[in-house]
Amino acid sequence: MAGLPWQIAGSIVMRDGSSLITRSSYSAGHGSAKGFCLGIILSLVLGILGVSGFETAALAASTQPLTFGVVVPEVALGKTVAQVTMQAPESVVMSLDLRLTYDPAAASVLEVKLGALVSRMSSAINTNQAGIIRAALAGASAISGEGSVLEIAVQATQRPQIQLAEALVNEGTIASRIQRKLRLAGKVRYYARGAVIPNVSMNLSGSKTESKTGGNDGSFEFNVDADGSYSLSPAKTTDSSTDNGIDVLDIVLIRRDIFGVGRFDSPFKFLAADVTGDCDVDVLDIVHLRRLIFGLSSSFPAGLWKFVRSDHVFSDLRPCSVPSARSRTGLSTDFDGDDFVGIKLGDVSGDWSPPVGPLNAQLGPGRQLSLMSSGGAGPPRVTFRMTDGVAAPGSRVKAPVTVTGFKQVTGAQFTVQWDPAVLRFVQISGLNLAGLGSENFGTALAEQGKIAVVWDDPRTAGVSLPDETAIFALEFQTVGPAGKESVLALADAPTRRRVVVGTAFGQFVTEHGLVRVETPEPPLTISLLRDNPRAENSLVFRTGKGKTYIVEYADSLSEATVWRVLGEVTGDGSEKVVKDPNVSDHQRFYRVRVR
Ligand SMILES: [Ca+2]
Numbered sequence: 050m051a052g053l054p055w056q057i058a059g060s061i062v063m064r065d066g067s068s069l070i071t072r073s074s075y076s077a078g079h080g081s082a083k084g085f086c087l088g089i090i091l092s093l094v095l096g097i098l099g100v101s102g103f104e105t106a107a108l109a110a111s112t113q114p115l116t117f118g119v120v121v122p123e124v125a126l127g128k129t130v131a132q133v134t135m136q137a138p139e140s141v142v143m144s145l146d147l148r149l150t151y152d153p154a155a156a157s158v159l160e161v162k163l164g165a166l167v168s169r170m171s172s173a174i175n176t177n178q179a180g181i182i183r184a185a186l187a188g189a190s191a192i193s194g195e196g197s198v199l200e201i202a203v204q205a206t207q208r209p210q211i212q213l214a215e216a217l218v219n220e221g222t223i224a225s226r227i228q229r230k231l232r233l234a235g236k237v238r239y240y241a242r243g244a245v246i247p248n249v250s251m252n253l254s255g256s257k258t259e260s261k262t263g264g265n266d267g268s269f270e271f272n273v274d275a276d277g278s279y280s281l282s283p284a285k286t287t288d289s290s291t292d293n294g295i296d297v298l299d300i301v302l303i304r305r306d307i308f309g310v311g312r313f314d315s316p317f318k319f320l321a322a323d324v325t326g327d328c329d330v331d332v333l334d335i336v337h338l339r340r341l342i343f344g345l346s347s348s349f350p351a352g353l354w355k356f357v358r359s360d361h362v363f364s365d366l367r368p369c370s371v372p373s374a375r376s377r378t379g380l381s382t383d384f385d386g387d388d389f390v391g392i393k394l395g396d397v398s399g400d401w402s403p404p405v406g407p408l409n410a411q412l413g414p415g416r417q418l419s420l421m422s423s424g425g426a427g428p429p430r431v432t433f434r435m436t437d438g439v440a441a442p443g444s445r446v447k448a449p450v451t452v453t454g455f456k457q458v459t460g461a462q463f464t465v466q467w468d469p470a471v472l473r474f475v476q477i478s479g480l481n482l483a484g485l486g487s488e489n490f491g492t493a494l495a496e497q498g499k500i501a502v503v504w505d506d507p508r509t510a511g512v513s514l515p516d517e518t519a520i521f522a523l524e525f526q527t528v529g530p531a532g533k534e535s536v537l538a539l540a541d542a543p544t545r546r547r548v549v550v551g552t553a554f555g556q557f558v559t560e561h562g563l564v565r566v567e568t569p570e571p572p573l574t575i576s577l578l579r580d581n582p583r584a585e586n587s588l589v590f591r592t593g594k595g596k597t598y599i600v601e602y603a604d605s606l607s608e609a610t611v612w613r614v615l616g617e618v619t620g621d622g623s624e625k626v627v628k629d630p631n632v633s634d635h636q637r638f639y640r641v642r643v644r
């Protein structure tokens with residue numbers, strides 16, 4: 050039959066009754082009888098596009114089935130776009146006839162558009178019948194590849210249950226397979242207080258490999274093929290701030306566990322405390338916590354987060370390994386509930402603060418909650434005060450830190466800040482608190498005017514001190530000229546202000562200090578000059594700027610001495626003379642008061 054011209058007329062009637070084409074003609078060059086039959090049917094589709102020429106060889110070479118699927122994103126109420134996808138390994142697809150069903154009570158169809166893979170095909174789309182979408186696509190040349198075939202925008206009130214019921218390729222002459230797509234979803238929550246953890250990296254492996262960042266509400270979702278095998282595992286390496294949830298209270302709780310006076314009552318606390326990841330909680334974990342609080346590191350040897358599958362049943366309060374992945378095989382239905390529990394390493398107290406979003410708003414910041422929970426009278430107040438000082442240019446000045454209300458304090462942390470253009474840090478002196486040593490000071494930023502302090506009571510019982518006790522002093526050398534000053538501030542960067550009384554936060558009350566650089570006044574020396582012929586005394590003295598000098602006299606000294614004012618001068622840095630005229634020969638006493 051090769052080489053014979055064929056003339057064909059006919060029509061294809063769609064299943065919904067609409068007519069696609071009416072007439073076509075073409076010349077078939079060669080091919081088997083079977084090839085011709087295919088050629089006849091396909092030519093009808095091509096005919097409406099005005100295409101001549103046809104490769105039957107491409108049809109004969111189709112050995113792998115085509116796969117179709119429907120991807121429906123997680124439905125937030127409102128507009129959502131579902132996608133029909135196609136996987137065509139070979140260039141054989143010239144026409145597609147798709148029938149989809151959906152739940153008309155859950156959604157209405159807004160628009161159906163062609164996907165990128167078939168954007169050059171012509172189409173007839175029918176959505177007139179509620180619950181059914183029909184699409185007939187035809188192209189001028191065979192296409193292949195993997196991608197989107199239809200984009201279906203729906204207005205949904207609940208999950209629309211869009212399913213691909215039928216997919217005919219080249220009028221059913223090429224085998225196709227509809228791959229049912231399923232939804233694998235879950236949530237990541239914090240181990241304490243039920244807060245959600247946003248932006249966790251979720252990794253899918255198995256029949257499909259994909260990584261996604263979870264939503265702000267802690268949720269995640271993957272579209273996967275039915276009957277596949279999958280493993281899900283979360284990961285996170287950063288936080289809104291590195292020390293979020295990590296402070297000296299956690300050190301105090303770890304110290305209590307090490308000492309056996311307050312053993313961890315939850316496996317999550319143990320997992321949080323073991324920041325080195327060696328399945329032991331010891332002083333090395335404390336050293337790493339301190340480094341992070343000082344701002345010297347931004348992670349722990351074991352990372353910053355740990356995740357456990359939410360359905361894990363712990364058999365041990367001090368687990369060495371926990372399952373952090375969830376696996377599913379032969380998945381046959383949507384699965385929403387692959388949840389995980391996250392732990393910020395170091396946060397033994399469980400007061401990590403999630404960023405405030407709709408789901409976390411009612412929880413509020415973690416710190417406030419833990420402050421409020423410590424009794425109706427409010428947490429005990431502990432005052433930390435930097436003392437004021439005055440120093441000459443280039444001289445040393447000692448700035449003690451004094452405490453008031455220091456009762457049963459088990460831990461404290463804060464940063465002292467100053468202006469490095471005025472003061473240069475020399476050393477720490479006068480250590481006067483149990484366990485306070487050089488390892489409790491973070492001096493890496495001293496050149497920038499910052500020293501951090503993280504102290505906890507090594508005996509865990511709590512330390513009480515009399516009010517106004519100086520716990521240590523910072524020694525500086527003044528580098529700024531006279532007239533300059535620097536605030537000695539108790540601040541939060543790199544280390545936040547926290548005080549722990551017993552096993553809860555106390556209220557850290559701050560009193561800043563000030564160091565002024567001043568050229569010291571020369572001592573006041575007074576010369577008394579006698580002018581005998583005039584019977585006049587003169588008092589001569591050098592004045593300081595802005596000071597007031599009151600010169601007084603008395604003729605006898607006793608307990609009842611009454612000093613009388615002779616004169617008052619305002620100082621300007623120069624020498625001043627105050628005269629006492631008409632003085633008789635008997636003795637007279639003078640004094641100068643400086644104001
Ligand atoms: Ca450890």
Ligand SMILES: [Ca+2]
Pocket residue numbers: 294295296298299395396397398399400401
């Ligand atoms: Ca904490």
